[in-house]
Amino acid sequence: MNNNPAGKPPGTDVDVVVIGAGQAGLSAAYHLRRSGLIPDRDFVLLDRAPRPGGAWQFRWPSLTYGKVHGMHALPGMELTGADPDRPSAEVIGEYFTAYEAAFGLRVHRPVEVSAVREGQAGRLRIETSERVWNARALISATGTWDRPFWPRYPGQETFRGRQLHTANYPGPEEFAGQRVVVVGGGASGTQHLMEIARVAAQTTWVTRRPPVFREGEFTEDWGRAAVARVEERVRRGLPPESVVSVTALPVNDAIREARESGVLDRLPMFDRVTPDGVAWNDGRPPVPADVILWATGFRPAIEHLAPLRLREPGGGIRLDGTRVTQDARIHLVGYGPSASTIGANRAGRTAVREVLRVLARGRSAGTEATEARAAARTTAAAPA
Numbered sequence: 001m002n003n004n005p006a007g008k009p010p011g012t013d014v015d016v017v018v019i020g021a022g023q024a025g026l027s028a029a030y031h032l033r034r035s036g037l038i039p040d041r042d043f044v045l046l047d048r049a050p051r052p053g054g055a056w057q058f059r060w061p062s063l064t065y066g067k068v069h070g071m072h073a074l075p076g077m078e079l080t081g082a083d084p085d086r087p088s089a090e091v092i093g094e095y096f097t098a099y100e101a102a103f104g105l106r107v108h109r110p111v112e113v114s115a116v117r118e119g120q121a122g123r124l125r126i127e128t129s130e131r132v133w134n135a136r137a138l139i140s141a142t143g144t145w146d147r148p149f150w151p152r153y154p155g156q157e158t159f160r161g162r163q164l165h166t167a168n169y170p171g172p173e174e175f176a177g178q179r180v181v182v183v184g185g186g187a188s189g190t191q192h193l194m195e196i197a198r199v200a201a202q203t204t205w206v207t208r209r210p211p212v213f214r215e216g217e218f219t220e221d222w223g224r225a226a227v228a229r230v231e232e233r234v235r236r237g238l239p240p241e242s243v244v245s246v247t248a249l250p251v252n253d254a255i256r257e258a259r260e261s262g263v264l265d266r267l268p269m270f271d272r273v274t275p276d277g278v279a280w281n282d283g284r285p286p287v288p289a290d291v292i293l294w295a296t297g298f299r300p301a302i303e304h305l306a307p308l309r310l311r312e313p314g315g316g317i318r319l320d321g322t323r324v325t326q327d328a329r330i331h332l333v334g335y336g337p338s339a340s341t342i343g344a345n346r347a348g349r350t351a352v353r354e355v356l357r358v359l360a361r362g363r364s365a366g367t368e369a370t371e372a373r374a375a376a377r378t379t380a381a382a383p384a
């Protein structure tokens, strides 16, 4: 196989490349550094976003720090004293900035990884907007934000109003006086609705399945059960569900109030979009709309791995822990069961532990090969 396509630069060798400087990538970089690897010598951390903060930097201003559920601090540095009324984009952006500086992580940004291919001498060839890297191990921590999922419904292209996704949600102000349909039964959908209902002329909530609300504290058992369910899918090579989507919606005072006032009365998914709104085939009246807001989630941003053909027939990448079953050099962190701030932290640590083993094996194989070559030279040079 020609692993170094003609005309392409040969690239720079490095032990480990980490793609993505969100929670998962920073956790991995922290553990690499702690194990003695030096940034920009032994590993590089690449991120396509313009600033520190991972996906948080792009979240809408009304998603204040007080509204995020359970943001776990990165390993080795607490996030303390944050004002719950400030946008989480700012709070977490500043925290990540301080974190990168404190541990000298030297993030290369904005650097986009376009493709990872089989390289030469057992290395992975990582093609980026900056240069090519040849790595012995790869930790891919690219999250989901860059791949918003838009379902397709008949007539969608005929709609005369505005359609947008959570990924472009600007906050509620722009919807003042409008009729808004929010699609999706997750945490984002409910948050959008509760904000927009205060200013809109009318809101309508549609979800594929009846949403499941859950009273009471988020317990560890509850979290563990959700993670186990996603883990099982990933072990079977199926596309992961998001952990948040399988944990049910925690009921707080705001949700309770919204349910009582009817803001969270939900309709089943519509069958089609019309030029003026949405419509069902079961005889219920159509709902006119100026805006359809798709709060329909995200998919893993892993297109850069496509040349390696890691996808299983089930459509997902099969993992054992964080390690890609088909290729022990590659780890996915913040993917599937580790797509939460606590999961991302743990996955970073697990991945590094295994990557160090790959590097150690490579080194001893390299040493053996060098010794064998030296022995062969000695034998050849020896007088007969």
Ligand SMILES: Cc1cc2nc3c(=O)[nH]c(=O)nc-3n(C[C@H](O)[C@H](O)[C@H](O)COP(=O)(O)OP(=O)(O)OC[C@H]3O[C@@H](n4cnc5c(N)ncnc54)[C@H](O)[C@@H]3O)c2cc1C
Pocket (backbone or CB within 6 Å): 019, 020, 021, 022, 023, 024, 025, 046, 047, 048, 049, 053, 054, 055, 056, 059, 067, 068, 069, 070, 071, 072, 111, 112, 113, 114, 141, 142, 143, 144, 145, 146, 188, 298, 301, 304, 333, 334, 335, 339, 340, 341, 342, 344
């Ligand atoms: C609206 C919303 C709210 C959430 N709230 C919570 C919450 O309250 N608590 C919680 O635990 N979890 C929450 N989550 C889940 C949350 O996203 C994760 O917990 C965690 O922040 C994800 O971290 P990450 O490092 O995996 O991904 P990200 O933060 O998305 O970081 C990935 C990084 O990789 C970069 N990248 C992607 N592709 C490439 C490429 N090809 N080349 C170079 N760089 C690339 C991106 O630019 C980004 O900086 C929420 C998710 C959403 C969508």
